[in-house]
Amino acid sequence: MAMRQTPLTCSGHTRPVVDLAFSGITPYGYFLISACKDGKPMMRHGDTGDWIGTFLGHKGAVWGATLNTDATKAATAAADFTAKVWDAVSGDEVLTLAHKHIVKTVNFTKDSTCLLTGGNDKLLRLYDLINPEAAPQEIAGHTSAIKKALWCNNDKQILSAADDKTIRLWDRSSMEEVKQLKFDTAVSSMEYLADGEILVITYGKTIGFYNALSLDLIKTVDAPAPINSASLHPDKDFFVAGGEDFKLYKFDYGTKEELESYKGHFGPVHCVRFSPDGELYASGSEDGTLRLWQTAVGKTYGLWKCVLPEELGLENSEQLYTTPPEIKA
Amino acid sequence: MLLSGANTERFNMATPVSVLRLPKGPDPNSRGFDPKSPRFIALCRTSIATSASSETNAEQLPIEQHARSVLRETFLRCLLSMTNKKVQFLMHERVKVEATFGASDIDVLNFQVSDLHTPIGVQKEALIRCQDVISFTFDS
Numbered sequence: 001m002a003m004r005q006t007p008l009t010c011s012g013h014t015r016p017v018v019d020l021a022f023s024g025i026t027p028y029g030y031f032l033i034s035a036c037k038d039g040k041p042m043m044r045h046g047d048t049g050d051w052i053g054t055f056l057g058h059k060g061a062v063w064g065a066t067l068n069t070d071a072t073k074a075a076t077a078a079a080d081f082t083a084k085v086w087d088a089v090s091g092d093e094v095l096t097l098a099h100k101h102i103v104k105t106v107n108f109t110k111d112s113t114c115l116l117t118g119g120n121d122k123l124l125r126l127y128d129l130i131n132p133e134a135a136p137q138e139i140a141g142h143t144s145a146i147k148k149a150l151w152c153n154n155d156k157q158i159l160s161a162a163d164d165k166t167i168r169l170w171d172r173s174s175m176e177e178v179k180q181l182k183f184d185t186a187v188s189s190m191e192y193l194a195d196g197e198i199l200v201i202t203y204g205k206t207i208g209f210y211n212a213l214s215l216d217l218i219k220t221v222d223a224p225a226p227i228n229s230a231s232l233h234p235d236k237d238f239f240v241a242g243g244e245d246f247k248l249y250k251f252d253y254g255t256k257e258e259l260e261s262y263k264g265h266f267g268p269v270h271c272v273r274f275s276p277d278g279e280l281y282a283s284g285s286e287d288g289t290l291r292l293w294q295t296a297v298g299k300t301y302g303l304w305k306c307v308l309p310e311e312l313g314l315e316n317s318e319q320l321y322t323t324p325p326e327i328k329a
Numbered sequence: 330m331l332l333s334g335a336n337t338e339r340f341n342m343a344t345p346v347s348v349l350r351l352p353k354g355p356d357p358n359s360r361g362f363d364p365k366s367p368r369f370i371a372l373c374r375t376s377i378a379t380s381a382s383s384e385t386n387a388e389q390l391p392i393e394q395h396a397r398s399v400l401r402e403t404f405l406r407c408l409l410s411m412t413n414k415k416v417q418f419l420m421h422e423r424v425k426v427e428a429t430f431g432a433s434d435i436d437v438l439n440f441q442v443s444d445l446h447t448p449i450g451v452q453k454e455a456l457i458r459c460q461d462v463i464s465f466t467f468d469s
Contacts (some may be wrong), residue, residue, distance in 0.1 A: 002343035012355040028368040042355065043362075049352030054362025056438065057460060072372060089372045091362035298346050307347045 003298030007264045010049040010290040013262065014038045017284030018270045019064045022046055023071035023088075025276050028067050031088070032275075033074055034290055035065035038162055043067075043088060046275050046282075047302040049292050053091040057084060062065045063119075064105040064148075068112040075115055077103035083117045085129065097130050099125070104233060107149045116158060118146030124160055124170070128183065139175050148190045152197070152212045159199065161187045167201065169215055179192040179215045188243075189229040189271070196236060202227045207241050207251075221256045223249055234278045240293075242269025242283050248293060263289055344364070360436055408433050416442075416467040418457060428455065 015037035023031040023046070030046035041062045043052045047226040060079030067074050067088060074086040083103045085095040101121035108115055115127040117136075122160040124139040124146065144163035152159050157178065158170040167190065183203050197212040207230040209218040225245035232253065234241040242248045246268060250260040267286030274281045279301050284290050292302070300306040355361065363369060411430040418426050428442035437459050445452040 004343040004345040006346040006348055008348065008352050010352045010354070028371075044352070051353055051361060052363075052366075054355060056360050056436075059441045089362065089369055090364075091360055185363070294346065303349045303352065305347045305349055307344075 005260075005262050005293060005297045006304065007262065007291040007293050009264075009305055010044060010051070010292065011050055012036075012042055012054075013040070013288045013290075015061070015288055016270065016286040017288060017290055018061075018266070020271045020273055020282055020284045020290060021066045022273055022275050022282070023067035024069035026070050028071075030276050031067055031071040032290070033065045033067050033076075033088075034284055035062040035076060036288070037061040038174055038288075039078065039080075041074070043074065043091075044150075044290075047280070049282075049303070055084070055086050055091060055093070057096075058082070059193045060102075063102065066106050066108060068108040069110060073108065073112055075106040075108060076201065077106045077117060077119060078105075083115070083127075093130070097125075097127055097132075097136070102145075104146060107150050109151050111155075114155070116149050116151060118149035118160055120145040120164075122146060122162070124149055124158060126172070137175065141170075141177050142166070149185065149254045150190065150192045150201075152192050152194070154194075157213075159190065159192060161190045161201070167192045167199075167215070180213050183208070188227065191229075191231055191233055191273070193234070193236075195234065198232060198236070200230050200232050200239065202241065202243075203243065205243075207239065209253075219256065221251055223251075223258075224261075226313050228269060229273075229283075231272050231281060232273045233274050234276065238295070240272050240274070240281050242272045244268045246285070247315075248272065248281075248283055262293060264293075265289070358435075360438075410469050411465075411467055414467050414469075416465050418465045419463045420461045422458075422462065424461075426457075428457070433459075 013036040016035050017034050019035035020031050026099050032044045032046045033041055035041050039060055039062055041055045058078040058080055062076050062078045064077035074088040075262045076166055076173050077083045079102045083106050084093055084095045101119055101120035103117055105118045112127050114300050115129055117125045122142045125136040127136045128134050142162040142164055146160055146162045149160040156172055156205055163168045163186055163227050165183045165186055168177050169179040187201055187203045189202045199210040199212040201208040205223050205226050208220045223241050225243050228241035229239045230239055230241035236253055238310050239253050240248055240250050242275050246265045248262045251258050265285040265287050269283050269285050271284040272281055278295055280292050280294055282290055282292050294304055298306055335454055414430055416430045426445055426447055428445040431441035431443055433440050440457040442455050445455040
């Protein structure tokens with residue numbers, strides 16, 4: 001029996017959701033953080049979308065948000081010219097890092113001792129979280145606002161994407177540029193998979209896959225509409241992408257074939273990420289919602305329940321109900 | 330192309346996947362991070378002052394906890410004794426205002442005040458955002 005995807009809508013934000021990130025898998029499950037233009041980033045359980053808490057403190061739109069691997073710390077980048085570090089268990093603000101312009105991106109090293117930030121002042125900054133009073137190290141080079149910055153190669157290198165249409169690879173110890181990729185159009189998003197050292201880049205209608213160490217091109221795939229974000233499944237068999245036509249697309253990574261597309265959002269999709277176990281992917285949209293989508297449609301996981309044909313007519317104490325694909329926020 | 334995923338929705342009589350319930354949304358009255366959750370209880374034994382703190386010394390812990398309890402109690406008693414008194418608030422951007430203190434909300438995010446004296450007049454009732462307050466003084 002064919003099953004139709006039922007996305008789970010996470011409401012709560014009042015403005016567009018512009019970034020989202022998953023933690024690693026912790027003894028308490030895995031978690032999701034969303035950055036929103038309403039200035040109130042939220043943390044949720046990654047497998048159900050249940051709200052855990054809201055990080056209160058920013059005075060402007062939050063453009064970037066991230067969790068460390070064990071979800072004990074969160075970091076956010078905002079239009080109030082600060083990046084903040086939070087205790088992701090208590091929700092308390094732990095550090096405010098002042099910048100000279102809008103901060104767009106934040107990323108922890110694997111051991112959470114160093115925070116990378118980037119934004120409209122065109123500088124990459126490295127904050128030592130063990131000695132937060134110390135001035136950050138700064139890396140200059142980009143000629144326009146930095147959109148995304150990530151640690152890669154076991155935190156020995158840094159990848160940054162900026163509005164100057166370049167992606168640059170930097171060496172952490174020398175702080176020098178190692179390599180550069182030039183594009184004809186602005187890069188809309190970047191994702192890094194440590195396992196396999198793959199970089200996923202989106203620009204225009206294209207999703208590009210690169211070797212993160214050499215920046216050599218692996219392959220490109222074109223989507224039917226301009227794409228704002230894409231994510232590669234941890235097993236590297238599928239990838240998903242979303243953009244300006246409000247839809248989520250699922251492609252076969254090996255054959256580049258478009259497998260499925262899903263409607264659901266009421267606005268452009270700004271960000272999409274696979275969960276660390278690959279069982280679902282989350283999308284954030286201009287419509288102010290996050291939606292969770294199943295990788296294997298119909299499988300029992302999280303709040304989704306596989307209903308066998310025999311069970312459909314039965315009274316069930318679990319109160320199963322079907323919901324239409326478009327759930328109102 | 331006609332048989333791509335998007336178009337099959339028109340012909341697809343497939344059943345939508347069942348869902349146990351919808352994801353829980355935010356609590357309008359609190360910022361969350363439930364202190365009764367297993368994760369909080371397990372990981373928040375110590376108060377984490379800065380992200381720099383690593384494993385807290387086991388002997389230090391009860392001392393720190395006691396100190397925090399004392400400070401918290403003092404703060405709460407201070408708020409109680411401030412009720413209906415005139416309080417001067419020193420805030421960011423060199424703002425100094427005076428008002429009659431009413432109450433604080435549970436997360437100490439806002440103070441409810443009356444007769445807030447501002448450079449542009451007296452506001453009968455107002456909320457002061459605690460994030461913006463540097464210090465406040467009053468005669469007890």
